[in-house]
Amino acid sequence: MSTEMPATHGGIAPHYHALFAVDAVAIAVSAVCLVLRFIQQRRTWGALWWDDWTCLGAMIVSCGLLPVWLVSKAGHHIWTYTFDDLSQFLKTLFVLELLYSSSICLAKLSVLFLYTRLFSVVSIAKVQIYVLFFLVVAFWLSSIFGVIFTYDPVYAAWEPWIPHTMINMRDFYLATGSINTCLDLAILIFPQTMVWKIQMSTKKKFLISMLFLLGALVCTASVARIVCIVQYDETDLTSDVGNMFLWTVLEPSLAIICCCLPVIYKLFKRNRWEIPSSAEESK
Numbered sequence: 001m002s003t004e005m006p007a008t009h010g011g012i013a014p015h016y017h018a019l020f021a022v023d024a025v026a027i028a029v030s031a032v033c034l035v036l037r038f039i040q041q042r043r044t045w046g047a048l049w050w051d052d053w054t055c056l057g058a059m060i061v062s063c064g065l066l067p068v069w070l071v072s073k074a075g076h077h078i079w080t081y082t083f084d085d086l087s088q089f090l091k092t093l094f095v096l097e098l099l100y101s102s103s104i105c106l107a108k109l110s111v112l113f114l115y116t117r118l119f120s121v122v123s124i125a126k127v128q129i130y131v132l133f134f135l136v137v138a139f140w141l142s143s144i145f146g147v148i149f150t151y152d153p154v155y156a157a158w159e160p161w162i163p164h165t166m167i168n169m170r171d172f173y174l175a176t177g178s179i180n181t182c183l184d185l186a187i188l189i190f191p192q193t194m195v196w197k198i199q200m201s202t203k204k205k206f207l208i209s210m211l212f213l214l215g216a217l218v219c220t221a222s223v224a225r226i227v228c229i230v231q232y233d234e235t236d237l238t239s240d241v242g243n244m245f246l247w248t249v250l251e252p253s254l255a256i257i258c259c260c261l262p263v264i265y266k267l268f269k270r271n272r273w274e275i276p277s278s279a280e281e282s283k
Contacts, residue, residue, distance in 0.1 A: 016075040019246045024066060026253035033260040034059050040264050051113035055259055058106035062252040064099050068092050069245050078238045083161075089238055090158035097147045100248050104180065105140035107255035111187055111215075112136065114262065119194045128190060136183060143176050170229065177226040181219055188215045211265055215258045221251035 034055060041052050072092035073085055081089065112133055119125040150172065151157045156164035191212045196205055225247035233240040 016242050016245075019242050020066070020069065023069070023246060023249040023253070026250050026257075027062060027066060030062070030253040030256040030260075031059060033257050033264060036264040036267055037260040040267050044263075044266075049113065049117065051110045051117065051259075054106050054113060055110040055256060058103050058110060058252060058256050061099050061103040061106060062249070062256065065096060065103070065249045065252070068096050068099065069249060072096075072241075072245075073238075074241050074245065075239055078236050081238060086238070087158045090160070093241075094147065094157050096245070096248060098144060100252065101140060101143040101147065101176075103252035104255055105136055105143075107218075107252060107259055108136045108183060108187060109133070111259045114259065115191060119191070125194060132183075132187060132190065135186075139176075139179055139183060146172055146176065170232070170234070173229050174226060177222060177229060181222040181226070184215065184219045184222055188213065188219065208262070211262045214261055215255075218251060218255045218258055221247055221254050225251060 037055065038048060038052060041048055069092070072089050073081075074089060074092075078086070112129055115125075115129050119129070146167075148154060150169060151160075151164050151166045153162075153164060156162055156166070192209055195209050195212065225244065228244040228247055232244060
């Protein structure tokens with residue numbers, strides 16, 4: 001049996017570079033969309049509001065995902081890691097989950113604040129929006145606390161060789177992933193009935209409805225992430241995280257892009273028409 005110590009890894013494995021590049025491009029595109037959103041909101045409303053600031057918060061947090069992935073040293077077989085490298089990898093998983101949960105929930109809140117701008121004059125819509133607000137915040141807090149207290153003591157999350165107790169991580173991430181997808185679907189479906197009550201042409205209603213339905217891309221990313229969790233090989237966890245990392249970073253970027261599209265579409269339309277708010281509709 002060889003007594004040679006595992007080599008220290010300097011970064012993520014070479015075959016992960018393409019996945020990393022995809023996420024980098026997605027974050028860059030989401031940043032461009034956010035800038036365009038700010039420009040359009042200043043033109044339309046004269047100032048930024050909570051939907052814009054929460055979208056900015058989601059962008060800032062999602063930008064932290066890439067450097068965390070970069071220092072994870074992921075992609076190598078677990079038996080080639082030193083204890084220090086393995087501990088660093090597990091720390092990055094811990095931080096990645098916290099950033100991911102915060103980013104996707106801030107993006108959800110941004111969409112709900114936008115709904116508040118557009119539909120809150122309708123009483124039933126206002127109640128439904130508040131219920132969705134409550135569910136998203138509750139999900140956010142439960143996800144954060146769930147990640148932090150998966151292990152007892154907490155630092156066993158990155159030092160699993162010490163005595164500890166833990167919950168079933170796969171079940172936890174499957175549960176949070178499923179709830180996340182259900183929330184995305186609820187937020188996606190909500191505006192459809194409202195849009196079709198607005199006084200404008202059927203063509204414009206259809207186009208606006210499609211803009212909101214582009215959020216289905218986020219649902220697709222969420223489902224893809226769940227599939228990666230199901231297929232995740234825990235016996236060689238360090239080398240089998242590429243696709244899971246890909247979707248963990250990609251989903252928040254898609255969420256930011258999708259929550260910006262209903263705002264920025266007017267920048268690219270020669271004959272601009274606006275989504276009227278409920279207040280305008282009721283006049």
